[in-house]
Amino acid sequence: MNAFxxxxxxxxxxxxxxxxxxxxxxxxxxGTTMVDLMKVDVLTPDTVVDVRHLGLSSIDVSDRAIAxxxxxxxxxxxxxxxxxERFPVLxxxxxxxxxxxxxxxxxxxxxxxxxxxxxxxxxxHASCNRRQPGSGCDALDGFNRGHAVLGVSDHCxxxxxxxxxxxxxxxxxxxxxxxxxxxxxxxxxxDFHKAPGDTxxxxxxxxxxxxxxxxxxxxxxxxxxxxxxxxxxxxxxEFALASAAVVLDVDGDTIRGARLGLGGIATKPWRAVEAEQxxxxxxxxDDAFRDAAEIAIAGAVARNHNHFKIELTKRTIVRxxxxxxxxxx
Amino acid sequence: MSPRVLTVxxxxxxxxxxxxxxxxxxxxxxxxxxxxxxxxxVLGLTGTKKGCDQGACGACTVIIDGQRVxxxxxxxxxCEGQHVVTIEGLSSGEVLDPMQAxxxxxxxxxxxxxxxGQILSAVCAVRExxxxxxxxxxxxxxxxxxxxxxxxxxxxxxxxxxxxxxxAYPNIVAAVRQVLSSADLSAVAxxxxxxxxxx
Numbered sequence: 001m002n003a004f005x006x007x008x009x010x011x012x013x014x015x016x017x018x019x020x021x022x023x024x025x026x027x028x029x030x031g032t033t034m035v036d037l038m039k040v041d042v043l044t045p046d047t048v049v050d051v052r053h054l055g056l057s058s059i060d061v062s063d064r065a066i067a068x069x070x071x072x073x074x075x076x077x078x079x080x081x082x083x084x085e086r087f088p089v090l091x092x093x094x095x096x097x098x099x100x101x102x103x104x105x106x107x108x109x110x111x112x113x114x115x116x117x118x119x120x121x122x123x124x125h126a127s128c129n130r131r132q133p134g135s136g137c138d139a140l141d142g143f144n145r146g147h148a149v150l151g152v153s154d155h156c157x158x159x160x161x162x163x164x165x166x167x168x169x170x171x172x173x174x175x176x177x178x179x180x181x182x183x184x185x186x187x188x189x190x191d192f193h194k195a196p197g198d199t200x201x202x203x204x205x206x207x208x209x210x211x212x213x214x215x216x217x218x219x220x221x222x223x224x225x226x227x228x229x230x231x232x233x234x235x236x237x238e239f240a241l242a243s244a245a246v247v248l249d250v251d252g253d254t255i256r257g258a259r260l261g262l263g264g265i266a267t268k269p270w271r272a273v274e275a276e277q278x279x280x281x282x283x284x285x286d287d288a289f290r291d292a293a294e295i296a297i298a299g300a301v302a303r304n305h306n307h308f309k310i311e312l313t314k315r316t317i318v319r320x321x322x323x324x325x326x327x328x329x
Numbered sequence: 330m331s332p333r334v335l336t337v338x339x340x341x342x343x344x345x346x347x348x349x350x351x352x353x354x355x356x357x358x359x360x361x362x363x364x365x366x367x368x369x370x371v372l373g374l375t376g377t378k379k380g381c382d383q384g385a386c387g388a389c390t391v392i393i394d395g396q397r398v399x400x401x402x403x404x405x406x407x408c409e410g411q412h413v414v415t416i417e418g419l420s421s422g423e424v425l426d427p428m429q430a431x432x433x434x435x436x437x438x439x440x441x442x443x444x445x446g447q448i449l450s451a452v453c454a455v456r457e458x459x460x461x462x463x464x465x466x467x468x469x470x471x472x473x474x475x476x477x478x479x480x481x482x483x484x485x486x487x488x489x490x491x492x493x494x495x496x497a498y499p500n501i502v503a504a505v506r507q508v509l510s511s512a513d514l515s516a517v518a519x520x521x522x523x524x525x526x527x528x
Binding site: 003 | 406
């Protein structure tokens with residue numbers, strides 16, 4: 001691990017300023033991704049600014065929204081009674097990821113900013129355009145069973161690993177940020193992460209030193225009928241091969257509206273808007289869900305070892321919608 | 330591939346007040362030091378084990394401010410002002426914690442290397458069930474979990490962050506089950522140390 005200066009600060013603007021002042025500085029929250037990647041020299045900050053003591057630890061519930069401060073842990077969010085009641089898909093998604101120990105450490109902002117688990121990204125001896133721009137991508141023709149089929153480019157096919165983010169995408173969350181000069185802004189969740197295109201090293205919409213302060217999840221009555229399905233190689237403590245987050249708004253057996261997010265198969269937390277649209281007004285049958293799944297995955301591009309994800313994703317989508325439909329509320 | 334150049338810089342020391350098992354230590358720590366290495370190599374508390382050192386096995390589990398976490402992915406300097414409990418701090422002198430006693434009774438280990446992490450994790454898992462919070466296998470996250478209805482599948486899910494290469498899992502689940510089922514936890518502790526008994 002590279003040596004670094006460790007800074008504990010207590011005001012958000014000071015933390016933003018400390019990172020903005022140095023190109024090699026990084027924010028540290030739970031550390032579950034960052035310390036891991038520092039040990040293998042993928043991340044080599046010269047300054048680490050601890051952001052867990054900036055007073056960003058509250059969950060504020062109102063009729064209009066739930067506002068989640070950046071340093072709230074994944075466990076705190078998943079276990080919160082209002083989140084479980086209003087947004088079950090969010091609790092389910094978080095609880096399906098990692099382990100209790102890791103969820104107790106990982107923060108909401110840290111989960112949003114977590115890095116890909118692509119083995120070539122994590123290996124400094126491999127070629128990776130995301131880690132080292134212009135160096136190539138060993139995943140394209142390498143061991144790519146876990147890699148993405150949506151949002152890919154010829155430069156990167158790394159999967160975004162988060163479960164929580166898939167639920168936040170479906171719930172139209174907003175990411176609120178602060179800069180050292182005190183200016184703030186709000187970024188729609190679906191615009192926050194960037195597909196790789198020809199600049200895979202640009203992963204998110206943040207400027208250097210821009211600090212996530214909180215995430216706002218607007219109230220959505222239909223989200224009481226929401227569900228997350230995650231398919232993986234083992235029953236627990238594993239990243240998704242495919243996952244689907246759904247919200248289903250039904251009037252009797254007719255769909256008023258639907259939302260669909262996908263994980264484990266895309267380069268960013270994925271929202272399948274066209275698939276959502278064709279469900280409106282249809283009967284909530286497995287056939288309708290299958291039609292939506294075909295549209296959701298229509299743009300998929302598979303490589304040597306991940307072709308199975310296309311059919312797997314379709315079935316995951318149908319399962320998620322059918323479970324939401326059949327829930328006794 | 331272009332050669333990779335790492336900048337070697339001097340060690341950076343961080344003054345850190347580390348409170349472990351109710352004792353506060355004023356230390357000057359290398360900023361890179363993990364809590365795991367600080368516990369073992371600086372404080373000599375070798376009960377906390379280094380398994381994978383990359384957050385995959387749970388052997389290094391400790392309790393910080395009441396929550397189970399991985400000490401291998403925690404920087405020691407980031408623990409300023411927090412209270413760390415390790416396996417050395419779990420028993421009250423010669424009186425074992427109910428979970429330690431249950432692991433003995435149920436033979437919840439073979440080589441023992443993962444055991445400190447298993448026990449600390451299990452202590453918290455029981456607390457979480459008593460707090461009523463859901464897990465991934467809870468049928469409905471809206472409902473409050475009860476220790477009376479927790480299945481073995483649920484115990485396995487809640488303990489999935491702790492790997493055991495000897496595969497003592499059935500006996501670990503039995504130990505957690507015993508503590509969960511015990512109305513009087515302190516009574517379990519007093520009975521600790523006897524022969525293994527199964528439910």
